[in-house]
Amino acid sequence: MPLKPLEGARRVWVTLALSLAVFMQVLDTTIANVAIPTIAGNLGASASQGTWVITSFAVANAIAIPITGWLAKRLGEVRLFLLSTTGFVITSWLCGIAPNLEALILFRVLQGALAGPMIPLSQSLLLASYPDEKKGMALALWSMTVIVAPIFGPILGGWISDNWHWSWIFFINVPIGLAAIAISWKELKGRETAITAQPIDKIGLALLVIGVGALQIMLDRGKELDWFSSGEIVALTLVAVIALAYLVVWEKHNPHPVVDLSLFRHRNFSVGVLCLSVGFMLYFGTVVLMPLLLQTQMGYTATQAGLAMAPIGILPVILSPIIGKNAQRLDLRWIVTASFLIFAACFYWRTTFNPQMDFAWVVWPQFIQGIAVAGFFMPLTMISLAGLRADQIASASSLSNFMRTLSGSIGTSLITTGWERREAVHHVTLSSQISVYDPNTSTALAQMHAAGLSQQQAAALIAQDITRQGFFISANEIFWLCSILFIGLTLLVWLARPPFKPAGGGAVVDAGH
Missing domain, CATH: 1.20.1250.20 (MFS general substrate transporter like domains)
Structure with a gap:
């Protein structure tokens, strides 16, 4: 049976918690962009090496987002959302204390992967909290955070870089994330969705990781390497096209696809x-x-x-x-x-x-x-x-x-x-x-x-x-x-x-x- 919509203060608190999580995650995709020269200089790296702080997050995030539905069926939407948000907060703190660029990139990969389910699940859980006649309002409130966060990102990132240490670009996620986790746990712990023990589609998952990873790296590095005049970009494009083509064919005939x-x-x-x-x-x-x-x-x-x-x-x-x-x-x-x-x-x-x-x-x-x-x-x-x-x-x-x-x-x-x-x-x-x-x-x-x-x-x-x-x-x-x-x-x-x-x-x- 479907979940009953929430009412009154519970619905307000859930909307606030899910909006905070979305705001935090979308903000994080843009806030670091303007601070790359500062981060790279502080960690003794070149500006081009510093761009991997952006690319590493984007690649891991792009791979994690499409498998959210499959993971939600295995773990439950509420549990997956809480795990994802908690992991995002922990990796944000680790990014802030990273001693060198290599460690920062590693933590950004983990942060991007853990962040993947946050936005899709916030949308799904929010819709489940509202009655049919108010689902439009729910999506309107959700979309406002997606709109506003990328605008605040560059302003906040520039101001923090100019006035504080760059680490606060990541530390700022910690209090926001903890508030979102606490409220979500309190209001959603009794609203877990049905869990089905689906088998792991190992081939589909491998094709997705290879195809989407190659495509995202190609898009991020293409301009820097002058696109198809670079052997690396040509190779990444071929890998992405072949892997994603096989993924489409494989998933169409798989009874438990990793991407539906x-x-x-x-x-x-x-x-x-x-x-x-x-x-x-x-x-x-x-x-x-x-x-x-x-x-x-x-x-x-x-x-x-x-x-x-x-x-x-x-x-x-x-x-x-x-x-x-x-x-x-x-x-x-x-x-x-x-x-x-x-x-x-x-x-x-x-x-x-x-x-x-x-x-x-x-x-x-x-x-x-x-x-x-x-x-x-x-x-x-x-x-x-x-x-x-x-x-x-x-x-x-x-x-x-x-x-x-x-x-x-x-x-x-x-x-x-x-x-x-x-x-x-x-x-x-x-x-x-x-x-x-x-x-x-x-x-x-x-x-x-x-x-x-x-x-x-x-x-x-x-x-x-x-x-x-x-x-x-x-x-x-x-x-x-x-x-x-x-x-x-x-x-x-x-x-x-x-x-x-x-x-x-x-x-x-x-x-x-």
């Missing part, structure tokens, strides 16, 4: 996950691009860039509960369509970005885009999980979150690589227009000479300006492409079919409290 690919037979799950993945790929790729553009081409500090990005989280906090409260009465496809069109408009707005723009011109599209974000995560998650059985939710949530996480990595790699390569093209084009015989060039050189600059200084200033213009033109092209793709996604979401009935929530009756 049969979920894609559900039309709404396939459409919802595809829209969520492609939309998140475009959204997250530009979340990474924007601070790079502001810091490298406009001289923003990490904290200033973080503050410029932060307004995107304001409107979702206000609108998400409203959308969640009314989700049962609305056709979710219209909400997602409006979201995609607002995304498209905001990206088109950014095609006007230029080196002379002020802070407000950066902030306003971020603020307005918050409307789109509010209508993106929660409605698409509801579409994806609509109509699934209670015992399918953990597997569906883990597979959906895996696809979203992987899409974020793909978006980051594609967009940052495209940005740099298109800049090189524009650099050549702009440079070809610079000539001593050109009246505009002659006038500019004369003005710089009159200001006291030497010939070499003037040439260096022109070269710097060409580079800056090239990066802005390249970024504007990416924004334009993202705008077009979001318009295309509005057609895709209409392949989903109502009714979007609330997803199931658990597997046994509440054993009391």
Whole structure:
């Protein structure tokens, strides 16, 4: 029998505990990014070696997320969530006291692996705590933490690096995690889900580890190694393609798959996950691009860039509960369509970005885009999980979150690589227009000479300006492409079919409290 929904204060406490866990885990994926130079320098490593602090977590996390559903059936959702969160807290503390880079990378691998089940299970356990008519509100509250945490990450990471020791980037997880564990144990210990002693799909697990691990390393190191001009990247790509292809074939015919690919037979799950993945790929790729553009081409500090990005989280906090409260009465496809069109408009707005723009011109599209974000995560998650059985939710949530996480990595790699390569093209084009015989060039050189600059200084200033213009033109092209793709996604979401009935929530009756 399904679990009875929680009521009153118990539901509030469970929502708080699960939100804290999600916030902590999502925050951890972005907070370390801005501190890599500080961490590497402090531990006597190069900046490129320091990037393994990010890569090691991402690879282990990407492998752990899709097997959450399988682990939940063997251990129980509540037990697995508590084990995962406890392990995350312990490894966060170990990361903070790591004596060298090798130890830090090892602890980050463990942290990423243990963190994998936290987000999918928080979603599943939250849905089980709410009645059908309020499941939209539950997902709205959950999605707010996923939205806000990546914005706070760079700001908090930069501030800690500038004012405290980098270890506090990891120590900050300890009190948050302990609070989440204590509340979750108190409120959920009598709500364990059904446990089935499924055999271990050893071949499927091995193929998943090899395929996803190779793919994630390829995406993280591709730009650094110039992609397919590197033998390492070619080899990683071949390993990933072969392993994942075999995984799909193997799991389709395995009675106890480690990843339940049969979920894609559900039309709404396939459409919802595809829209969520492609939309998140475009959204997250530009979340990474924007601070790079502001810091490298406009001289923003990490904290200033973080503050410029932060307004995107304001409107979702206000609108998400409203959308969640009314989700049962609305056709979710219209909400997602409006979201995609607002995304498209905001990206088109950014095609006007230029080196002379002020802070407000950066902030306003971020603020307005918050409307789109509010209508993106929660409605698409509801579409994806609509109509699934209670015992399918953990597997569906883990597979959906895996696809979203992987899409974020793909978006980051594609967009940052495209940005740099298109800049090189524009650099050549702009440079070809610079000539001593050109009246505009002659006038500019004369003005710089009159200001006291030497010939070499003037040439260096022109070269710097060409580079800056090239990066802005390249970024504007990416924004334009993202705008077009979001318009295309509005057609895709209409392949989903109502009714979007609330997803199931658990597997046994509440054993009391």
